[in-house]
Amino acid sequence: MTIQPRRPVGDPVVLDDRERLSFRVDRRAYTDDDLAAAEMARIFDRCWLYVGHESEVPVAGSYVARDVGGRPVVMARGSDGVIRVFANSCPHRGALICTQPAGQARSFRCPYHDWTFSNRGDLVGVPIPDGYGPGFRKADFGLAQHRSDSYRGFVFVTFDPRQPRSLTGYLAGATEYLDLIDDQSEVGMEVIQGAQLHGARANWKLMMENSVDIYHFRALHKRYVGYMESLGSVPPRRRGGFGRALGLGHGANELPPAAARPLAYWTPMFGESVRPRIEATAARFVDRFGAARAERITHTNRALLIFPNLMIIDAIAITIRKIDPVGAGQMAITSVALAPRDEDPEIRELRKSHYLTFLGPAGFATPDDIEIVESCQRGYLNRAVRYSDLSRGMDKEVPETTDELPAREFWRQWDRLMHGDDGHLDLAHRAELQGADPR
Incomplete structure (x- = not known):
């Protein structure tokens, strides 16, 4: 049996080396019960x-x-x-x-x-x-x-x-994306009645990473890509768009029109019968906001991460996903759909259908995502590999959606809050005193 060397007291969890373009996260962040308990006190009790x-x-x-x-x-x-x-x-x-x-x-x-x-x-x-x-x-x-x-x-x-920050101050750059979401209705947005409640046997942070990760789309969701192509639709390109760090742990990925080609989603998936109504709404938005902003509101797909545990996925349908920790190795997920209050009834039914088809618990994507984060959690049981790598795109001035900038922004805020004023020494030291391996 191989004995793993004891990690030094104060060993950091997040290794952010910007000179070497390396960003690594110690996998005990996903498995350690002491860290999970500290998250509740230092993050969920404060944010x-x-x-x-x-x-x-x-x-x-x-x-x-x-x-x-x-x-x-x-x-x-x-x-x-x-x-x-x-x-x-x-x-x-x-x-x-x-x-x-x-x-x-x-x-x-x-x-x-x-x-x-x-x-x-x-x-x-x-x-x-x-x-x-x-x-x-x-x-x-x-x-x-x-x-x-x-x-x-x-x-x-x-x-x-x-808590020293007002809500608006806390949201920082995320307000820009909440504006883009709320402006999709001329009379206001509403949550569609009904929620999907499910979970996963994995750490909550894995689903936060997954939800803002576009890199995996074509690899993990092959069935959905094939389904879209069988309908004559065009799935998102492997490259394109951009990722953004929005401050205080928040981040976003955005696929602009050239990459998203939104009407390809609506036709034939939503059908030619509703296309004139969608285009009429887009034309009214030009009058309200000007051409550039109207196009961004109506023709862009986006995924918004609000630290610590909220994801809003705005693609085909708008999904609000709250991801809650249940100890180190389990999470609870609550998902609802958001839509314009004044939405055409036929379009509303189509929206609900495609929300369930892709993002519902039994849809094309969500079971894939749950299976893969549970696979990661099981993989972490083999401690021969100590770190996960999230350095993709660190060498780019403008990272793409397939890069990992939003996840790095999340982890940097996690690291700041977990350190607090007393650093990270106490958790590792407590494990040492108890005779446990602080990994």
Whole structure:
């Protein structure tokens, strides 16, 4: 049996050598339980995290309940029309106050002791109130409200009361791409009802890398490429487009018209019958935004990564994909489709069909992606290979979509936050003290 040498205390996880054009990530970042626990404290407890879209709570009293950053929360539009994000936990004894994934309610009732809260989070009802002393005040026991904000309909929350950045400041260059997405409707965008909930036996960061990786498209998704070509359509070219680092861990890949050729997607996949309506919409966009911006909005495919765990894939259909860690070797994935609120009904049905055909859990692409990230996770069990390489395109002034710039931007922010003010020494040192191999 070969004994692997113990790694030195303080051994870095991300090796970013810009002079040698080398970017490597230690594979323990995907497998180490201590690192996974530290991510929750240093990243998910500190960053702005995506909760949902304003269209999911369209009227007063509507709500959605979901986990965000490992915490159960409720996003509710109160009777005053304001959207708030609450801890989904009764301040009395801690039970979930909302057990349904979505609905409409004037109030939330805790099933444990019937404490009742308004949809604005105020405690409004307590059974047998004379059991409490004179100092008991309902105002002291409202639902805990998290700091939240929205940009172009996308709602985010932070659990860090000292988070110094506003949401807009945190999003940095990603706002440009959220604008391009939201401007696709003349009256606003909406999440199509229904969500795909699934997972993978792999580290969450592998799916973040995969979702912004165009390099694998023709290699991994051969069945889909063949399907598109059998219809007479033109799949994305292997080369072309560009990747961008948008700051603070965010990144994007963009296929402009010359590379994407969008009408080739719509015809024959969407059919000639809807082509005149699509072209009429594009013409109106020229009047609204000018020719250059209209073309970018309507004729460009893009994949946007918002650090840490949100992907928006805008190609054929618009997919919002939230990827949550469940320990070091498992993830939970929530996917929904976004579309113009005023969309032609026939085009909407076609959009939904192609969303499921490609990006649905049983579609052409997603099973391939899940299988390959699980394959990577299993491959990491052989520790003879210590690093993964993400250096593709480091020698280019303008990296292409098949290069790995967005993934490097993600990892650089991951590394900064994981180091914090106390560096990376503590995790490796703790493993050494416990007699474990810090790999």
